[in-house]
Amino acid sequence: MVDLVWFQLLSAILFVIGLYGVMARRSAVLIIMSIELMLNAVNINLIAAASHMEGTGKFSDFDGQLIAIFIITVAAAEVGLALAIILRMFKNRSTVNVDEINLMKW
């Protein structure tokens, strides 16, 4: 059995890569992808914990997995909305580069 800490390190690395993607990429579509990476990192963390630890109190052994399910659900909803927003953005500005969408600046 692989120790919990390795899964946690994997999740940390994956999260940081996603974070870098969000910070460095210009295309809105790629930023969405990077966010998905970060969400997956969180999921790995949750599921690893659920698989390695006993549940305490009113929580059963695999509640971590259930939370991961909810995260996946929200991620799906988020991607759907993001697609709509990107389409609207593209229609209005003919671009999906976030550094050209800077109406909110001074």
Add this chain to the structure above:
Amino acid sequence: MAWFIFISLAVLTIAGALGVVVARNVVHAALALLVSLIAVAGIYLVLFAEFLALVQVLIYGGAIIIVLMFAIMLTRNTDYPKISDNKQWPLAALAALAFLGVLAPSFIINRVEGTKSHNASFEGIGESLFTTWAVPFEIASLVLLVALIGAIIIARSDEEEN
């Protein structure tokens, strides 16, 4: 054996993730993401979370990747293959490494030993989902509904508004 599988899946995951953040072509990036997501599904199997692995493949590997592909296709313009990073990417890399520098040591320092190595059955998850987690489950369905309606309203074309 478990180690070997874990290492190879982890490498695959990280490689795919790196592909997402460095690829010059957006379609390549999407494919790299797919690789990474499938590898994560493998990680779930290593953790004996079969149900989650299934969900991961279905939702991420299927639905989300397809939706992202749609986004790429519908927003295609001339400079599309040559996507680039913005000017602050070195800074972003530094910040990301710093983040890792905080995150990884905290995991290592507060290391916890696993106490079990069994896992849940499909029945157990289902039972828990509809008893303990019934209310969040319903709320999640509401979130999906709202997101659906919102997506339609945001994305529909201007002519329909009048």
Add this chain to the structure above:
Amino acid sequence: MEWAWLIPVFSFASALLIVVFGRSLPSKGAFLSILAIALGFAGFWVVLISWMGADTTTSGCFTSENTHLLTCDYERTWFNAGAVGDVGSVSINWGILIDPLTIAVLGLVTFVALMVQIYSLAYMKGDTRFGWYFAIHSLFAAAMLTLVLADNFLLLYVAWELVGICSYLLIGFWHERSSAREAAKKAFIVTRIGDVGLLVGILLIWREVGTFSMLDAFEAVRTGAMSEGVTTVAALLLFLGAMGKSAQMPFHVWLPDAMEGPTPVSALIHAATMVIAGVYLVARAFPLFEAYDADALMVVSVVGLVTAFVAATIALVATDLKRILAYSTISHLGLMMLSLGAFGVTAAVFHMMAHGFSKALLFLGAGSVLHSTEFQETGEMGGLRKVMPITAILFSIGALSLGGIPILAGFWSKDEILIAVNEHHNVAFIVLTLFTAMLSALYMGRAMFLVFFGPLKEQNEHAHESPLPMTLPMLLLGILALGFGLISFNWPGNYGGFGTFIYFLHPHEFHFEIWLGAVSIVLAVASFIAAYLFYVKRSISLDTVRSNFAGILNVVENKYYFDEVYQWTIDRVVLVLSRLIAFFDRAIVNDIIVNGPADVTRKFGIALRLHVTGHVYSYILAMAIGSVGLALFVWWRVA
């Protein structure tokens, strides 16, 4: 008598009603104003009769230790500053004080105001602000009546300022004319200088006595609780206010300019009522002035005498009919002050009333002339008795009365003043007073003859007699100017003359100093004859007189250069200082203290906004760095 407070309330209510509903009322609410002041006049009779029937057993009434007059005082708490009984808490009362002085002035004000308002009905007909005119008139009457009735200095001061603002509004009534605006400002600002003195005086008395009540203040003076220095200073400060309001030298400059207002206003405010507020104040606060060897009274009499004399000389050479009357008013106010300074409270109040009726009559007559001929310069008039006989007769009565021709009211009151001055001051005073009285007769004769006698000018042939609403008030005032002197005599029964009605400490019966009376009659008659010879017969050439006194005449015709000196002072001293202060205000207060922080904030904001790039990834970068920093911080704190 307890209900005497209703007298001003009627007029206050009418002013309010006219302002609010004036447009929808018939005749724009003028009748309300007249009704209110008529009720006030009726109230005066009620007060007079009930006061006569009152004695020390009547509620609120007692014989004042300070004046020996039967005084009735009704007051209630207005508000308390601080909890009752606490150290430092002040209870402010308002109340009415009724004694003969109050009653006399009450009668004068209500009667003249009633006459003037009836007169204004015709005079102001067709004016675009007819309703507004009556509204301020009412407000003015209300304020003046409050001033007269007030039993404490604070209420008096409030009414005092209200009177001032009404005067300002009425002088500037035709504010389309820049001269009217200037005159209104001048009147307001000049009287304001005196008002500051009045306020300081009131506060000084309050500090010493701990209450605003006049009776308490007088009591404190009588018992010696207020020391000599403080009393004298307080009296002089009050007198400063009186000088402003009553146009005493050197504050007299506003009154001639105030003639820019409608003529009835001049009659009401600037002849018969507002300007006597100062005289009233001195008479009211007489115990303060009289205390401790009457040092303050000496100042009062000197100021009064100088004012009377100087104004009389200017009146003699002024050419504008209303200005002649204005300077005449200043001169007579000076005489009243002089009389007060000579302990002649009776004479002063008597002259105040006789002069009030006569001068109101003269102003209304002048208004009638102006209304008909539209000229103000006496040079443009002449021979008007042929076209407006009633006005001519009534104006002449007023002029003769003020000139001091026997039997008319002005003669008796002037006589009383002469007696008072003769008793209390030295020879120089009585000589100058007689000379002033002579000048008074001379300029009154001059005005009368120049306007109504001599050949009628062609341009005035279309002039006509004024309508009844204008002549009727003049007639009533004329009767009083003619017969008011009768009340000064001993009559069979209880009445022992005006001197037993209003007096200070000692009632005195009417008496007549033969030699003084003879001199004053001779001077007055001679002056009128001289005026007749100068201005009608022209048998004595004016030109020779003029050339003989060219130097003096020049000074007098320029009103002793008072206005020029003030203008110079304002330009060279006040405005220079103002500019310095304005510079300080702009450069330091405004630019540095007020705008400085705003500027810093703005610059800071401009610098700060640079971080708001509008780029999503910048924000996320900042968030990531922040998270790392936060984590390190928590780690460091916990570990």
